[in-house]
Structure formats: structure tokens, C-alpha cells
Amino acid sequence: ENCCTFVGIRGKDIVVLGVEKKSVAKLQEERTVRKICALDEHVCMAFAGLTADARIVINRARVECQSHRLTVEDPVTVEYITRYIATLKQRYTQSNGRRPFGISALIVGFDYDGTPRLYQTDPSGTYHAWKANAIGRSAKTVREFLEKNYTDEAIAGDNEAIKLAIKALLEVVQSGGKNIELAVIRRNQPLKILESKEIETLVAEIEKEKEEEAEKKKQKKST
């Protein structure tokens, strides 16, 4: 809960997961710190909390996704795999000799009928569906920002949804666009992590839009 902020946004044809990249020590390789993982081709999960606990949950969820494909001959729905993860977490809150998993997870993806979904689970094992949510450090601030700014226009297109995620993260992230990592899933496409160049372009666009907004307000005041 002390290191990263995650934001998840459900658009019309896209789901976006944004995370604040934790600054690493000089000698540490950046790519080994990965908090967004694919559970199957169409579902992915971001977690906040104890990374070691999350590894266990992710492993079980990946096996369950394939097991479901084998037995039912259909890919999992996002709700099914969320329910599985939540049941797993609940089992550990109600047995002797074990402690609960210390992670909150955001699970995003598309069902096989094309509907985008976003779910959040917590250590107690409850889960809820969200249109947009944040977990981790300063989640409350980000959620308030999303409540004000999540409108149908704001998610009208893929780019708009991505920009909304970036804007939400910029509220709490310390050093601007360099520390933001974004993952998107588009319908019928696998998980894609955006490169830093693309993020910088989008951040520059957002800055420009902000300036234009400020200009308009100034003009209104003066006239």
C-alpha cells in the first residue's frame, strides 16, 4: 500500500491499467519489477500489496484459466476468474495456520461476447465491478478525480480513455510522465504495454489541452 498507485478504467472497446512506476535503485534492472500480469490472452491483473503473495494467486489463476478452457471449451469470463480469486482469498481468511493474502487486485479484460469488464478484489475475498477504480497509495484522491471526470465523452474513444488514465495518475504521481506505465487490452487483442515514447506524446497532448483550457478561462474572465 505504500509504494504504487494503480488506476483501472473501463472504456467502450478498451480497458486501461495505469501504474506509477516505482523508482528503482541505480544498479537494479527495471524490468524485473512487474505488477501487471496476464492471466490469459484476454484477462490481466494488477495488484497492490505483497508481491510474493500475488505470485501465488496469479499462478493459481493462470492454471484455473487453462483448466476452464479444457473442461468447458470456452475462455473464462472476467467475472468467473475474479470469483475464483476471491474464493481463494476467502479460504485463507477462514482456516487455521494460514494468514490472508495481503493484496488488492484489479482484474480487467473482455468476455468472449465482447463486453469490457473491470473488477476489484480485496484481501477479505469480496469483489465488485467498477467502471473506473484506483488501488494503492493515494487511491482515494485518484478515485475522487475519476468520480468527477469519468463521463461518457471522456471514454468515447480509445485514446480518450488512455488520456483519462494518465490524467488520473498525474494527480498523485510525483515526477510527471516519466514514472507512468500503461497497459491496455483492446477487444480481441492481447495485453499491450505502451512504450515510454507513446506515453510522453500523450502527456504532452494533455499538457497542451490544459494550457488551452486555462487560456479560455482567462479570456472569459477578461471579456
Add this chain to the structure above:
Amino acid sequence: MALFDVSGFKDYSELRRQIHPGGKTHLVDRTNHYNFGAKTQEFAVPLGVDPSGFIKSCSRDGGVCIELNHGTTTLAFKFRHGVIVAVDSRASAGRYLASNDVNKVIEINPYLLGTMSGSAADCQYWERLLAKECRLYRLRNNHRISVAAASKLLSNMMLGYRGMGLSMGSMICGWDKEGPGLYYVDDNGTRLSGRMFSTGCGNSYAYGVVDSGYREDMTVEEAYELGRRGIAHATHRDAYSGGVVNMYHMQEDGWIKVCKEDVSELIHRYRKGMF
């Protein structure tokens, strides 16, 4: 402790381990609804018994021979307007006729049917178990189970007891989001999807009749007549099939029961055109 060993006393956890030899019965209750009933076996195999070895010894020449025949005729075929399912209704125990009025189609839900051939007990038990799993799936996942998944569950149940003497040949028919579905599942764990199947010892006669009269673009009435003829002619020549023809038609909005006609009357009707 020495006294424990000498007296042969087994404590509770060891007893449990013997009853469930494969499973880990430790601290936590395992919810099996994510296994779809596949991992927890319904019948624990008793200790010291080797069912597959016993069955193998029974089919060798010179020893006691137990032949497990699928004494019945059932057929099902897909055509443009859905799936037709037709079965006979005779139950035989060796050469004794146990009943001429058995229902060999289990109505799992308004969109799924299962047929039975082989050992009556095996079919009835396992298909009712399948119906239970399908109902549970519907309750847990808020949508009806697909035909592919239902047939997969049944074949996984069969694979769990492979070689131990189960006898079941079944066709799972239904209509789901992929359209009409027809799967053949049997006691070896075979699971095949297809346009037309017939099971039981009268199946060769039924195949002959239906293969010669089948067209993809049949009308509904023609398809009903074809199903009736298939069963009727099979029961005419096969001693272990008879009784009445129970026929169902699987449509997009569910199945309907088409008819329940006595075979002897059907043969009498066809005879006028036959000779």
C-alpha cells in the same frame, strides 16, 4: 506408541487417508465447484479391490466371460431445423424382458437432452449426476451450460472410472449459443461431435435406414418420419430393442416431445408399403 502398533488401532487421519487415497484431506474444505465435479470422485474405490484387473480377467477365453452389451437402439441427427432424437424403450436382463416402457431420454433442462444405452443403472445414475452439475453451473455462472461443456463433464466422469466395468453409451443433444449441438459420449471416455449418431446393439439397422433417407434440407415432418422409421426397423430385427419410439425435436427455443408410438403399430403401417 508400541501399543498402537500392536493393537492395529488406526487414528482418524490415517483412516481418512485410506478412504481418500489420492486426495489431500487437510486443513481446508475444498470447494469442488471449480473442478466441475471432475477431481472428487463420487465413488471411492474400496481397498484391496482392483476393478480393472477383475474386469480384464472376465473377458479372457476359458474364464468366466461377462459380456456387457448395450441392448437398445437410440439415434439422433442434426438437420436444418434442429436435432431429432429418437429412442426405443426396452430394458432386457439377459434374455428376460425387464420392461417395455423405459424412458431412455433424460431431460436435463429445457435446452439439453441425454439419451441412454448400455447398463440402465449406469446411465440413469451418471446422467442424473450430469443434470445436477448442469443445474449447479447455471446457478453459479448465471448462464446455461454449453452442450460442449456438458458432454465434457460426462466424459470426464467416465474417464475417472475407465476400465472398471461401466457401461454407458449416450448422446448429449442441445441448443446453445453456438447453435444445435450433438455429442456422443461413452464409457471409455470417447467424446465425439457429429451430425448423426446411433448407439446400442440395434444401431447398425438404424444407421442403414437413416443414412439412406437423410437429406440436410428435409422438412420437419420428413425428419420425424425418418427418426420413427430408424427405430422401428431396428426394433423389428434386433431382439433387444422394442416397445415404443420416444421422439424429441430440439429447436432453438428448447426441445419438444414429438411422439410416443408403439413399434408394432408402426411396422404394421410400413408393412403395407413394404411388401
